[in-house]
Amino acid sequence: MTEGTSTGRRELLAGASGIAASALAGCSERFWSHAENTAPEQIELTIKTVPADDDAVAAKIMSHLRENFQAAGIDALHEPIAEAELYRDVLLEGDYDVFVVRHPGFDDTDALYGMLHSQFVSDVGWQNPFHLSDVTVDDLLESQRTMTDGRDEVIVDLLEYLEETAPYTVVAFPHSLGAIRRELPASIIPQRSFEYVQVMSLEPSDGPRETPLEVGVYGEGLTDRLNPLIVDRSRIEGLTELVYDPLFRRLDDEYVPWLATDISWEESARTEATITLRDGVTWHDGTEFDADDVVFTHRFLADTSLGEIEGGLPAPRYRGRQAIVETVDRIDARTVRFSFGNTARRAAARSLTIPLFPEHIWEPRSEVVADRQTEALVVEDEDLVGSGLFEFVEVSPGSISLDPYDAHVFRTDDGSRPTVLEGFSQFSGIRFTVDPNPGAMIESLQEDTTDITATTIPPSVVETVQESESVRLVSSATDSFYMIGYNIHHPELGNPHFRRILSRLIDREYTVTELIDGYAEPAESFSSLVGIRDDEWDHRSEPVIPRFPGTDGEIDVDRVRSLFEDAGYQYENGVLLE
Incomplete structure (x- = not known):
């Protein structure tokens, strides 16, 4: 310059x-x-x-x-x-x-x-x-x-x-501060979906487990209103991304194909991307995933009323990334074309990491139920239906359980799996246990009822972790x-x-x-x-x-x-x- x-x-x-x-x-x-x-x-x-x-x-x-x-x-x-x-x-x-x-x-x-x-x-x-x-x-x-x-x-x-x-x-x-039982050779506290994958790809020193990875979290209302579109509730970080898959996942600085297999960029006066969808993908209720779900997701996030409310009513989450997209068109059942207008490829690529939602579940929720309010933004949604590696099983005031989705294409076709999934999984599912405070969460870990914490612990309990013989402290930049x-x-x-x-x-x-x-x-x-x-x-x-x-x-x-x-x-x- x-x-x-x-x-x-x-x-x-x-x-x-x-x-x-x-x-x-x-x-x-x-x-x-x-x-x-x-x-x-x-x-x-x-x-x-x-x-x-x-x-x-x-x-x-x-x-x-x-x-x-x-x-x-x-x-x-x-x-x-x-x-x-x-x-x-x-x-x-x-x-x-x-x-x-x-x-x-x-x-x-x-x-x-x-x-x-x-x-x-x-x-x-x-x-x-x-x-x-x-x-x-x-x-x-x-x-x-x-x-x-x-x-x-x-x-x-x-x-x-x-x-x-x-x-x-x-x-x-x-720093991300957390605690892990000593048998688990993890070096990070999982808060994003691929971090859970990394932890679950590590074999514990006492061997693979036929039980879930037991994850300790603390906070108020973590099992209330699991609706992935709302922002006015506490949430377990990474939960939505474990249940719902995107077209691409950003791992470090690389965009890894997930529900997509191929992308072709065109950059001239307008930036466009033609994306080929992965074969054999189904939603957790067995319904086939196709291009219509991709088109629907972006239309729905831009306006949860699907045109019924004047000016539209965008979903509170993912809005910054979704607004990059001008149009999404269905070419055929396995192909979609995104148009981003005058947007550089680097910025446009961020929109491809948005989780995708099933049209047959969310389209009926576009109904307007109050002044500038749709059912999609008020529904509790305690039965999450996604396409991710894990499917929702059960929720109670004190826990959330996810089981492996056995029909997921990455579980049935090893040849198509991204390298990040090598060694995955040494556990049969994930169970989040919700404790009232960090002290109770650490106690659960010391008593071997949990394997790892996912909520960052405050510095005030660090000494307790350091003095424990059964758990160890993990600290990393975030x-x-x-x-x-x-x-x-x-x-x-x-x-x-x-x-x-x-x-x-x-x-x-x-x-x-x-x-x-x-x-x-x-x-x-x-x-x-x-x-x-x-x-x-x-x-x-x-x-x-x-x-x-x-x-x-x-x-x-x-x-x-x-x-x-x-x-x-x-x-x-x-x-x-x-």
């Missing part, structure tokens, strides 16, 4: 940021003039997160953040709510000021499109939950999605602009991250300068060392500040946000007041005014 090109682009982005901030400042002034000069009051923010029993680290981050907000003169309140209620408030209702959660992580910078593009400002789920509408962000996201040459340059501009505007704050990337989200509809949080200062009021180093006991990496680079762990791009400057205005977790009140005053805010008796 040339010096002139870089400077011009940055000036454009800086100008856009300045215009947005000026507009916000003007709105604030007009607001007070229309309020007949009512005296400004203290800025008040409510922070929502799950209780400490559900996620001790999130609760600690919230406490640290609230203390620093209060020291900065903000009236910061805490509202602990159950995980399902938190997701409903944040992802469905938009009823929050600030939230703290552990995000499952991004697989690529293209995932930022669904997270931040204004196309999704009225959607629900993890599609733009901040209600951000920023022309510059949209332009950069669209350029990233469509460009092949020069894409890295656009990513640099995007990451640096997001650091300036701070629509949300990434604090740290926690893409998940703890984040602080801001509702941009809030009168103050709509100001990017205000958000940027808030993003600095969390001491990332202190959080990792003192609150997570070192089992994490702080977000310090441009890419990690938006949730992309590895920074592969050559930036022109160092990010400002990680520079905490204080020491050892405590803010320097004078420095923070100076930051707010420089942004146009006022103090009165130590109180930060609206």
Whole structure:
């Protein structure tokens, strides 16, 4: 990238940021003039997160953040709510000021499109939950999605602009901490479907088992509403992908054919892909899988009412990936053609990893049952019918059981199996046992009633695991991250300068060392500040946000007041005014 090109682009982005901030400042002034000069009051923010029993680290981050907000003169309140209620408030209702959660992580910078593009400002789920509408962000996201040459340059501009505007704050990337009984030679805690495959391909030291892999999890409501399309419930990570197969699975950076056998790309003015489907695939109820199911899945995820609701009603899950697709056409029973419009192949390929759903099960659920609500989004769906390696057998308040689907093509035809399935499976199925808390989960492991944990354990129980003779601790890096989200509809949080200062009021180093006991990496680079762990791009400057205005977790009140005053805010008796 040339010096002139870089400077011009940055000036454009800086100008856009300045215009947005000026507009916000003007709105604030007009607001007070229309309020007949009512005296400004203290800025008040409510922070929502799950209780400490559900996620001790999130609760600690919230406490640290609230203390620093209060020291900065903000009236910061805490509202602990159950995980399902938190997701409903944040992802469905938009009823929050600030939230703290552990995000499952991004697989690529293209995932930022669904997270931040204004196309999704009225959607629900993890599609733009901040209600951000920023022309510059949209332009950069669209350029990233469509460009092949020069894409890295656009990513640099995007990451640096997001650091300036701070629509949300990434604090740290926690390690995946778990426990495994010593007879099982696994080195990872399974949370994605292929990780379960890896664990189940390892022969225990005491030999193959004719019993299921016993998996320990903890949390509230994990067996409630197993509907794979909803986002307002706690869920066992990886469960949906164990039951439902996609056309391709992304393993590391490779797209491995799954229900597809072949793909032919055409890239000119429009990007298209012609895909051949695998023979012999059936749904778990014995119905044959064909091209109609692929066409249906994408049409249904785009509009669960199938045209009955004006403007459509997209499914809350998979929306960011599905929206890449313009059309899916049936060529014949074993062939489909995807059209992606002006989208680069790299971005388009992500849509092919969406789980596929049987038309004969889900089409009747397109019925409209309430105002902008379909049966598909309210059904409990405790009898999951997919096409995956495992079929749903039974659910109770304390467990979920999956049996091997013996008719799966990869079980009946070894010649077509992906190499990742070599050695699979040393167990007859999977049984998830739900415990009320991490301590009870570890107890079950020590008593040999479970083999491995799938829910990350908090640092507070690490010592218990390390002292045990029957189990061992496993720690590995993950893409998940703890984040602080801001509702941009809030009168103050709509100001990017205000958000940027808030993003600095969390001491990332202190959080990792003192609150997570070192089992994490702080977000310090441009890419990690938006949730992309590895920074592969050559930036022109160092990010400002990680520079905490204080020491050892405590803010320097004078420095923070100076930051707010420089942004146009006022103090009165130590109180930060609206």
